Amino acid sequence: MEEIIKKKLKVSAIRNGTVIDHIPARNLFKVITILGLDKIENQITFGTNLESEKLGSKAIIKVSDKYFEDDEINKIALIAPHAKLNIIHDYVVTEKKVVEIPSQIQGIVRCVNPKCITNNESITTKFTVVSKASLAMKCHYCEKITDQEHLHIL
Amino acid sequence: MKKDLISITDYTKEEYLRIMELAADFEKNPNQDLLKGKVVASLFFEPSTRTRLSFETAISRLGGRIIGFADVGSSSVTKGETLHDTIKMVSNYADLIVMRHPLEGAARYAAEISAVPVINAGDGANQHPTQTLLDMYSILKTQGTLDNLNIFMVGDLKYGRTVHSLLMAMSEFQNPIFNFIAPDELLLPEEYKMHLREKGIRYFEHREFTDIISAADIIYMTRVQKERFADPIEYEKVKNVYILRGKMLENTKSNVRILHPLPRVNEIHTDVDKNEKAYYFEQALNGIFTREAIIAYTLNLK
Numbered sequence: 133m134e135e136i137i138k139k140k141l142k143v144s145a146i147r148n149g150t151v152i153d154h155i156p157a158r159n160l161f162k163v164i165t166i167l168g169l170d171k172i173e174n175q176i177t178f179g180t181n182l183e184s185e186k187l188g189s190k191a192i193i194k195v196s197d198k199y200f201e202d203d204e205i206n207k208i209a210l211i212a213p214h215a216k217l218n219i220i221h222d223y224v225v226t227e228k229k230v231v232e233i234p235s236q237i238q239g240i241v242r243c244v245n246p247k248c249i250t251n252n253e254s255i256t257t258k259f260t261v262v263s264k265a266s267l268a269m270k271c272h273y274c275e276k277i278t279d280q281e282h283l284h285i286l
Numbered sequence: 287m288k289k290d291l292i293s294i295t296d297y298t299k300e301e302y303l304r305i306m307e308l309a310a311d312f313e314k315n316p317n318q319d320l321l322k323g324k325v326v327a328s329l330f331f332e333p334s335t336r337t338r339l340s341f342e343t344a345i346s347r348l349g350g351r352i353i354g355f356a357d358v359g360s361s362s363v364t365k366g367e368t369l370h371d372t373i374k375m376v377s378n379y380a381d382l383i384v385m386r387h388p389l390e391g392a393a394r395y396a397a398e399i400s401a402v403p404v405i406n407a408g409d410g411a412n413q414h415p416t417q418t419l420l421d422m423y424s425i426l427k428t429q430g431t432l433d434n435l436n437i438f439m440v441g442d443l444k445y446g447r448t449v450h451s452l453l454m455a456m457s458e459f460q461n462p463i464f465n466f467i468a469p470d471e472l473l474l475p476e477e478y479k480m481h482l483r484e485k486g487i488r489y490f491e492h493r494e495f496t497d498i499i500s501a502a503d504i505i506y507m508t509r510v511q512k513e514r515f516a517d518p519i520e521y522e523k524v525k526n527v528y529i530l531r532g533k534m535l536e537n538t539k540s541n542v543r544i545l546h547p548l549p550r551v552n553e554i555h556t557d558v559d560k561n562e563k564a565y566y567f568e569q570a571l572n573g574i575f576t577r578e579a580i581i582a583y584t585l586n587l588k
């Protein structure tokens with residue numbers, strides 16, 4: 133109980149909206165950019181470098197009066213695979229969601245292949261995810277595979 | 287919808303067979319004025335005389351006119367124009383674009399920008415689908431079928447894009463068997479072996495280039511290129527191991543034919559050239575008919 137209160141104090145509660153928890157602290161600002169939170173008018177509070185057993189150091193974002201479509205929120209799966217969403221209506225969590233790696237990825241990731249056209253001309257990258265378990269994405273252009281080890285977020 | 291040919295897997299099995307049929311027709315009757323009044327752009331962002339001449343011969347035999355450049359030195363590309371802008375401009379001028387580019391994925395990107403169809407004549411180490419179709423036509427012509435063939439692939443199976451594409455295409459046909467002969471440094475990548483396993487196709491890997499080739503219907507040779515090796519000593523060790531010599535063909539099947547995408551360096555000894563099983567020069571000629579077929583098909587002229 134005490135633990136819950138402490139957590140609440142760190143980032144204040146919202147009435148309606150979405151709480152995105154368990155974001156790796158180092159990727160907080162990437163998540164903000166990918167979701168376009170830096171371009172909307174909604175009230176947003178976030179906390180970062182919070183203790184997390186699982187992640188070491190995590191971040192949390194609370195967005196008032198905003199509910200995400202699955203397609204939209206799944207974009208962060210590559211950089212925040214353990215993210216958990218709490219959908220809040222009138223201070224009550226009405227739904228919990230986890231993120232899932234989408235089957236198509238546009239932008240977000242750089243192609244591993246230095247000879248790929250996307251690394252040489254201004255082109256939005258496009259990938260088809262060929263494996264989610266051990267991440268493998270096939271470039272729509274050069275057809276090379278980018279895996280977890282070579283993942284580079286744009 | 288326009289029919290681009292960027293990767294060999296853009297075509298279905300039915301389309302492979304349609305191209306084979308058309309190529310046979312063009313072989314019988316190479317000069318057909320199907321491209322009369324049409325302009326084809328031949329854009330070679332990197333030089334490849336062999337492929338360019340083959341395409342331009344095919345276009346000429348179809349009665350088309352050619353615009354373009356043979357290397358970037360003579361084009362606006364050297365002035366820093368993006369691929370995007372070059373393709374936008376050219377697709378306003380021409381009815382079809384044939385392009386070769388040193389960067390991988392360049393043809394796929396061009397096809398997205400272009401209003402007219404794009405045929406990929408090679409994008410870096412990625413794809414070269416017209417080579418694969420001419421390889422298939424050569425196989426069909428010499429074997430009478432694309433089914434139930436035992437195909438040996440020799441040399442650089444790691445980086446050799448012609449090997450990868452031919453494997454993908456032939457795996458669409460009935461009961462192929464693949465035998466791969468390569469040094470440890472140049473083994474076939476796992477993703478292709480996985481593809482064969484998923485399709486239930488038998489394959490075998492060998493280090494030695496020996497009399498195992500007696501089972502072959504097709505021996506597909508490739509260059510082992512020095513620049514592929516991080517360690518030059520490793521190259522020295524393997525460079526002479528994968529050479530096909532006339533004597534090695536003594537116990538092979540009478541129907542076996544030797545293919546090579548050319549140019550060769552030393553991987554096929556010149557004493558093979560006069561053997562009736564050598565087919566690589568005819569293979570190159572088949573490229574003209576196959577490219578005529580691809581162009582006619584792409585523009586719905588046949």
Ligand SMILES: [Zn+2]
Pocket residue numbers: 243244245248249250271272273274275276391
């Ligand atoms: Zn790529």
